[in-house]
Amino acid sequence: MSHFSYQNGVLHADGAALPAIADQFGTPTYVYSKAALLENFGAYFDACKGRDALVCYAMKANSNLAILDLLGREGAGFDIVSGGELLRVIAAGGDPGKTIFSGIGKTVDEMTLALEKNILCFNVESIPELHRLNEVAAGMGKRAPVSLRVNPNVDAKTHPYIATGLKANKFGVAFDDALDTYRAAAALPNLDVVGIDCHIGSQLLDDAPLLEALDKLIELIDQLGSEGINLHHLDIGGGLGVDYGAEGDKPPVPVGTYLGRLFARIDAWRAEKHGGQPIKVIFEPGRSIVANTGVLLTRIEFLKPGVEKNFAIVDAAMNDLMRPTLYQAWMGVQPVAPRDGDKLIYDVVGPICESGDWLARERELAVEPGDLLAIMTAGAYGMTMASNYNTRGRAAEVIVDGEQVHLVRQRENPADLFALESLLK
Numbered sequence: 001m002s003h004f005s006y007q008n009g010v011l012h013a014d015g016a017a018l019p020a021i022a023d024q025f026g027t028p029t030y031v032y033s034k035a036a037l038l039e040n041f042g043a044y045f046d047a048c049k050g051r052d053a054l055v056c057y058a059m060k061a062n063s064n065l066a067i068l069d070l071l072g073r074e075g076a077g078f079d080i081v082s083g084g085e086l087l088r089v090i091a092a093g094g095d096p097g098k099t100i101f102s103g104i105g106k107t108v109d110e111m112t113l114a115l116e117k118n119i120l121c122f123n124v125e126s127i128p129e130l131h132r133l134n135e136v137a138a139g140m141g142k143r144a145p146v147s148l149r150v151n152p153n154v155d156a157k158t159h160p161y162i163a164t165g166l167k168a169n170k171f172g173v174a175f176d177d178a179l180d181t182y183r184a185a186a187a188l189p190n191l192d193v194v195g196i197d198c199h200i201g202s203q204l205l206d207d208a209p210l211l212e213a214l215d216k217l218i219e220l221i222d223q224l225g226s227e228g229i230n231l232h233h234l235d236i237g238g239g240l241g242v243d244y245g246a247e248g249d250k251p252p253v254p255v256g257t258y259l260g261r262l263f264a265r266i267d268a269w270r271a272e273k274h275g276g277q278p279i280k281v282i283f284e285p286g287r288s289i290v291a292n293t294g295v296l297l298t299r300i301e302f303l304k305p306g307v308e309k310n311f312a313i314v315d316a317a318m319n320d321l322m323r324p325t326l327y328q329a330w331m332g333v334q335p336v337a338p339r340d341g342d343k344l345i346y347d348v349v350g351p352i353c354e355s356g357d358w359l360a361r362e363r364e365l366a367v368e369p370g371d372l373l374a375i376m377t378a379g380a381y382g383m384t385m386a387s388n389y390n391t392r393g394r395a396a397e398v399i400v401d402g403e404q405v406h407l408v409r410q411r412e413n414p415a416d417l418f419a420l421e422s423l424l425k
């Protein structure tokens with residue numbers, strides 16, 4: 001169910017009216033629903049019940065400490081891509097022992113920190129990275145748990161910027177090189193080869209490419225087993241998409257359906273080849289946990305009729321929400337208090353000095369200056385991709401719990417933005 005609905009003609013997040021949030025915290029503000037978050041995570045958690053499975057939330061989608069805390073309490077692990085993200089996990093009370101470290105460019109410092117904190121696994125993407133990790137672990141007198149990210153060369157059929165499992169992508173070890181790379185890893189004394197992982201792309205609406213990738217991983221796991229390299233877990237990555245609500249868009253396969261199919265294949269394989277002995281399964285979902293939990297609340301500053309287009313100029317901009325301009329992503333726009341009157345077609349744009357600063361194009365709206373708009377399904381890759389371009393402080397973030405509204409990140413002040421800068425001595 002949607003946790004954003006009209007009650008008495010006004011858009012609410014669960015029991016909280018968005019105009020009251022705008023009055024109290026200003027705009028632009030990201031508004032998240034706690035109930036939606038728990039519901040989304042619950043769909044993964046329930047589908048994994050009774051199994052040796054771990055849902056490592058890909059926190060790049062939304063790394064607010066309060067979100068991490070709520071998910072951690074529900075049993076989530078975390079998928080991180082930097083030392084900074086690991087520090088966030090720890091600051092939020094998350095468990096490093098349930099944290100996996102993805103990414104192609106891990107530094108020595110990041111590896112050291114992650115080894116100190118005893119993370120669950122390093123998802124390694126190249127031979128030079130294996131060597132670096134082995135050296136760092138040796139220097140600390142430790143063995144680093146590793147999984148290799150294999151690139152299964154499966155077409156995820158998504159936007160080219162967020163497809164990651166093709167031969168032409170920078171990610172992972174090529175499928176054909178995987179065996180050799182595993183042999184190299186197994187020969188390094190300070191590495192413990194424990195798993196295999198992949199991540200083929202994001203915003204996948206269909207699970208067929210994910211199941212195809214699973215089959216490739218299964219094939220490799222069995223080949224490795226025959227060489228005495230026995231893996232304890234398989235990590236299928238994240239990638240399940242969400243419904244952004246554009247006309248004609250196909251809804252994504254439900255989480256329970258996808259996980260059901262995936263486990264069915266895994267169970268059949270384990271029964272046939274491994275005497276029914278289970279293997280641990282890890283997921284790295286980001287978007288499907290947080291996207292529909294949030295909206296970006298923004299106020300119209302001016303309406304500007306143009307020669308060819310009408311513009312609704314709002315106080316949020318591309319620095320707050322990059323997805324539209326970066327991926328030509330379609331995000332829903334809803335008036336918070338819809339009014340009667342003639343609708344006009346508007347481009348919803350921000351105040352930044354770039355023509356690329358738009359949030360939505362060609363939307364039919366009946367609006368006046370001062371009206372609030374909600375940019376829908378903005379909980380994933382919204383705030384985490386925000387910048388300070390044009391010396392704009394980043395938005396505030398609040399989480400709604402029933403009727404209660406909690407400020408979970410204060411709005412940045414301009415003075416915060418240049419606090420780390422200095423003049424020449």
Ligand code: LLP
Nearest residue numbers: 058102199202203238239284285286287381
């Ligand atoms: N695991 C790895 C290794 C990843 O690279 C990603 C996302 C995920 C998991 C989580 O994928 P998800 O479940 O969220 O699809 N900024 C883009 C999306 C970039 C995704 C990058 N990797 C957007 O706003 O559409």
